[in-house]
Each structure stands twice: as structure tokens, then as C-alpha cells.
Amino acid sequence: MACTTLLVGRLATNDGSTIVARNEDGEDFSFDPKKLIVVNPEDQPRTYTGVASHLTIELPDNPLRYTCTPNANPANGVWAETGINAANVSMSATETISANARVLGADPLVVYQPAQGTPGEPGYQPEVPGGIGEENLPTITLPYIKTAREGVTRLGMLVEQYGTYETNGVAFGDEHEVWYWENIGGHHWIARRVPDDCYVVQPNRQGIDHFDLADALGEQRDYMCSADLAEWIRDHDLLMDMPAADGEPTEMVQGLPRYFNARIAFSTYTWLDQLYNAPRKWYLCSRLTPSDPRFQGPAPEFGPESLDIPWAMRPDKKLSASDVKDWLATTYDGTEYDCYGTKGTAATRHQYRFVGIDRTSECSILCIRPNAPKALRGVHWFAPASGPFNTAVAMYANVKAMPAYLDTPTKVTTDSLYWNNRLIAGLGDPQFFESYEAIQAYRLNTMAQGYQSLHDTDAALAKLAKEGKADLDNMDDAQVLSTLAAANQALVDKVQTQTQAVLGSVLDQRTVEMKNAFNMNDH
Structure with missing residues (x-):
């Protein structure tokens, strides 16, 4: 179970x-x-x-x-x-x-x-x-x-x-x-x-x-x-x-x-x-x-x-x-x-x-x-892989497609949030305290950017609605759909960059602790 x-x-x-x-x-x-x-x-x-x-x-x-x-x-x-x-x-x-x-x-x-x-x-x-x-x-x-x-x-x-x-x-x-x-x-x-x-x-x-x-x-x-x-x-x-x-x-x-x-x-x-x-x-x-x-x-x-x-x-x-x-x-x-x-x-x-x-x-x-207006009301926060090592991305649900970075392939790749978070977990677990600060900063920053994306996108669409350019109660309004999709993509692009950075940090930390390490002063 x-x-x-x-x-x-x-x-x-x-x-x-x-x-x-x-x-x-x-x-x-x-x-x-x-x-x-x-x-x-x-x-x-x-x-x-x-x-x-x-x-x-x-x-x-x-x-x-x-x-x-x-x-x-x-x-x-x-x-x-x-x-x-x-x-x-x-x-x-x-x-x-x-x-x-x-x-x-x-x-x-x-x-x-x-x-x-x-x-x-x-x-x-x-x-x-x-x-x-x-x-x-x-x-x-x-x-x-x-x-x-x-x-x-x-x-x-x-x-x-x-x-x-x-x-x-x-x-x-x-x-x-x-x-x-x-x-x-x-x-x-x-x-x-x-x-x-x-x-x-x-x-x-x-x-x-x-x-x-x-x-x-x-x-x-x-x-x-x-x-x-x-x-x-x-x-x-x-x-x-x-x-x-x-x-x-x-x-x-x-x-x-x-x-x-x-x-x-x-x-x-x-x-x-x-x-x-x-x-x-x-x-x-x-x-x-x-x-x-x-x-x-x-x-x-x-x-x-x-x-x-x-x-x-x-x-x-x-x-x-x-x-x-x-x-x-x-x-x-x-x-x-x-x-x-x-x-x-x-x-x-x-x-x-x-x-x-x-x-x-x-x-x-x-x-x-x-x-929130009807067309902006649903938010799907998605956090793939093990919880202590991942982040959640705030995706507007009212779109016709999600960013490709969230569409996970079956094989391991660094072009996927799921697989990157799996790699971070596998590398970070043996040295939890050494990796903890970097992973927590990653989670804090990316989720804060999720809240910012929601706030800024809500405000931008409210402005368009006031100008008569968007109907925020119409789930199929073209302007709303394109704006929400763009906001999702922009947030995922930021998360992808930071995920790659924290993966590199955790990898470096794990590598310097390899058992076959030997330096000039190891004598």
C-alpha cells in the first residue's frame, strides 16, 4: 500500500x-x-x-x-x-x-x-x-x-x-x-x-x-x-x-x-x-x-x-x-x-x-x-519524485497543453523535471546535510516564483479584461488560454534552469566524497 x-x-x-x-x-x-x-x-x-x-x-x-x-x-x-x-x-x-x-x-x-x-x-x-x-x-x-x-x-x-x-x-x-x-x-x-x-x-x-x-x-x-x-x-x-x-x-x-x-x-x-x-x-x-x-x-x-x-x-x-x-x-x-x-x-x-x-x-x-475568475480558478501544483528533494511548479489548469519539461519520457534524461528530481534525490540522500541548504533554497525560490507567476498573471489578465480584451469567465477565451500557457511556460523555464543548477551542485558535492578520491596532500 x-x-x-x-x-x-x-x-x-x-x-x-x-x-x-x-x-x-x-x-x-x-x-x-x-x-x-x-x-x-x-x-x-x-x-x-x-x-x-x-x-x-x-x-x-x-x-x-x-x-x-x-x-x-x-x-x-x-x-x-x-x-x-x-x-x-x-x-x-x-x-x-x-x-x-x-x-x-x-x-x-x-x-x-x-x-x-x-x-x-x-x-x-x-x-x-x-x-x-x-x-x-x-x-x-x-x-x-x-x-x-x-x-x-x-x-x-x-x-x-x-x-x-x-x-x-x-x-x-x-x-x-x-x-x-x-x-x-x-x-x-x-x-x-x-x-x-x-x-x-x-x-x-x-x-x-x-x-x-x-x-x-x-x-x-x-x-x-x-x-x-x-x-x-x-x-x-x-x-x-x-x-x-x-x-x-x-x-x-x-x-x-x-x-x-x-x-x-x-x-x-x-x-x-x-x-x-x-x-x-x-x-x-x-x-x-x-x-x-x-x-x-x-x-x-x-x-x-x-x-x-x-x-x-x-x-x-x-x-x-x-x-x-x-x-x-x-x-x-x-x-x-x-x-x-x-x-x-x-x-x-x-x-x-x-x-x-x-x-x-x-x-x-x-x-x-x-x-479568482472562473478561467483562472484552478491551479495544479506538480511535484514529481521524492518529496524531501523536489519542488512543486504552479501550473494554471485551464490550458490545452503543459510545457514539454513536465511530459516525462520513459528513459532517464536531464530534459525532464521528474528525472532531474529523481537524480537529485539519489545523489543528495547519502549526504543529506551537505546537500540540504542547496535543495531547500531551490525549493523556496522556485515555489516563490510560482506564487509570483500566479499573482502577476492574474493581474495582467485583469487588466486585459478591463480593457475588453479578455473574458475571464470564459474557459475557452483565446486570449486567456494563450496568456495562461505562456505563464506556465515562463515559470517552467525558470524552474528548469534552477533544477539543472541544483543538480550540478549536488553532483559536485557527491563526487568529492567518492572513495577513490586522492589529492597531492593525501600522504
Whole structure:
């Protein structure tokens, strides 16, 4: 399992944006080159077949343009992962999560079954396609939704119709809301809206805890679910909350308590969760809400292995895109669990799975800015390769193509941001402190230039709009599209120059420490 998700509601960000962000991490010993591209409507398939599941789906004939971060090598499928569409809706898919045996027994996953035998011979059994999964979720969902809620309902419909071969969490955002969706078994799902003044840290484990069944089956203000969820839970005895004490009133919905803990009902509670998942949530929540007394003292209620930290929490201060980038790059900085730190022991420094791990393929921070005009509203911050060593570039999403430097080839080259950041990480890791200053300056400068690009481009287009030369609420305005594309290219050109410079610096530092070094005074 891999990936870490960080979601932020609009009242918890510095500029009122909704933020959907995620590290896309490969499986063990897996390093998948990723690229940032734009899929235009004419390039969107109308018939889609999954590589892993062999499932063929007919898609609607009215797709929207969208950004995405697919695999550089499409042999194993698209794996589009994250993006923003032309309706300014963001999507991140997926956070691989865990379900317990009770759930998987009640609603088994829909797994591909290869053909058995030879066609025409006795006993031959044709293949049985599997369901949908991470490989294809953005491709079959994001181009067809105009709000975050529509994302929840479309994905829910697809899972109910086709099933899924894995358990996943998916996030959607628009200018007003952020929603987090989780599938429960092969065909069931739940979703919860992120409170506007809160953030959510989501590692590879079922996350949603408190659930309001009445709202999910009724008004759907903050909760949504598959239509038969209550009946399914009841039929399979899936609720695990202890009943209310004698005399305490309990509101019932279809024979079930209105409020229950979905995490306890559907997720796992194992030692692997304590080592692999819980520490990531503990560290980020304890740093984003340090005032919470449950993280304080010599024997805090919440520690690195705590499995019941609340799903959503209120930060002590507002967050920005650059904050989110930094937190998703952390290796538990300042603690005894930091692999690059000096505290603790060799054992503690590699005791828990890090947030910023070596096998991160890319991190996307998807910002929908409600205070910006419609055509400028979506910003896709793209940070390929390992978080402690890379930077994020701020790309306007409303364009028809991304700069070539972000379109990663399958082979190693210094003409690619992904491969350059991979090289910087590989060279910088063995001499972290020697390379740290150069890498941090690189990140600070390039992300500052990203903010400057957004500010200057917004202002330039506002001026053109005032002069009647651009319509900032028209996603297809030619002047807007050309200006945004030019701004993206100009920023990437600056980032490319600085990336090459820091790669040279790290290479020099690494080279002078080679074991075969010998100088005239080495005697």
C-alpha cells in the first residue's frame, strides 16, 4: 500500500481555496515515472478498457478538458491519478485503504478471472472481467463532473454498477467543498464532506469515523452513501459500536443507530496499521494542531501508533499550497523517527513509514481558488519524485497543453523535471546535510516564483479584461488560454534552469566524497 492524502477546507486556507493534495507513492521497490499533461475532449476515449481488469466501459460523449498525471509508460494502464477539469473540479485517486474480513466477506471485491482451458474444448471457461480501480478512476470520472458532489455520485454509481477490485479512498474538490469518498467492499461506498474550517490527513487506511446515516440517506448535507447501505450493514451485522448506556436515547434509522463509527465498522486495526499508517496521521495532526491537549504531555492520548485520531481536525493556523507541499515531504522532522535526523537511535530513525518516502512518483496539490475568475480558478501544483528533494511548479489548469519539461519520457534524461528530481534525490540522500541548504533554497525560490507567476498573471489578465480584451469567465477565451500557457511556460523555464543548477551542485558535492578520491596532500 502507498500514498498519503491531505485535504483542506476553504476556511482553513490562507486564500480561501479548497485544497486536494496527495503523494502518489509506488508499491515497495516501485518507481513509476509520472508526467503532467492535459487531455482535451477530442483525445478522451469514448470506449475504455482497463488493463488490469479487462473491463470495457462506454463513456459519455461530452467530456471536459482536464489535467492529469498519468504514467510515462502506459503499458500497465493510464493511472491518471490527479487533475482539475474545465469545470474547476479537482480529483485525486486513489488512497489505497484497507477493509476488514467482515466487509470483504459481505461484499467481495470484483477480481479479474482469466480464461481457463482452450476455446472450443470441453471445460473451457471464458475470462470474467474485474471491476474498476485506481488505474482508471480519474479517466472515467473527472471529465464528466461539474461539482465535487457530482464526483461522489458518479463514482458511487460506477462502483455500484461494475464493482471494484480494490478498496480505495478518493477526494473531490470545487470552489465550495471538499469531499472524501471510500468504497466499502466490492460495491458499497460512503462519503463525507470535509468541514470548511478543517483538514484531513488520510494514510492507507479507512479514514471516515463519525457517520450520520440519516443525513447520508436523506438530505446529504455532509454525508453520502450507497442507497442500500443500511440494509447491507444490517444483514451482515457490520456495526461494532457498543450500544448506548441504559437510559441514553438513541435515534434509529432503518433499524440502525443514526450515528456510528464507520472506521471501527469497516477498517482494520492491525500492527501493520500502527507501523505503516498511524504514524503519518499522528505526525501531521500533531504539527498542524499542536494546541490539542491529546497530543501533549509525557503520556499523550494520541501517539505515533494511535489508531483512532479524528478523521477531520481544525488547524491552529491557516494552510497554503506551499505548507501542504512541505508537510507531504516530511520524514518526521525534529523527532527521533526522522531518518535524516540526529535524535533517537538507528532503530527509531527507521521505525515508522515516512510521509515523504523514496518511492513517491509525484505529489499534486490541487487548488480551486474561489476568489479568482472562473478561467483562472484552478491551479495544479506538480511535484514529481521524492518529496524531501523536489519542488512543486504552479501550473494554471485551464490550458490545452503543459510545457514539454513536465511530459516525462520513459528513459532517464536531464530534459525532464521528474528525472532531474529523481537524480537529485539519489545523489543528495547519502549526504543529506551537505546537500540540504542547496535543495531547500531551490525549493523556496522556485515555489516563490510560482506564487509570483500566479499573482502577476492574474493581474495582467485583469487588466486585459478591463480593457475588453479578455473574458475571464470564459474557459475557452483565446486570449486567456494563450496568456495562461505562456505563464506556465515562463515559470517552467525558470524552474528548469534552477533544477539543472541544483543538480550540478549536488553532483559536485557527491563526487568529492567518492572513495577513490586522492589529492597531492593525501600522504
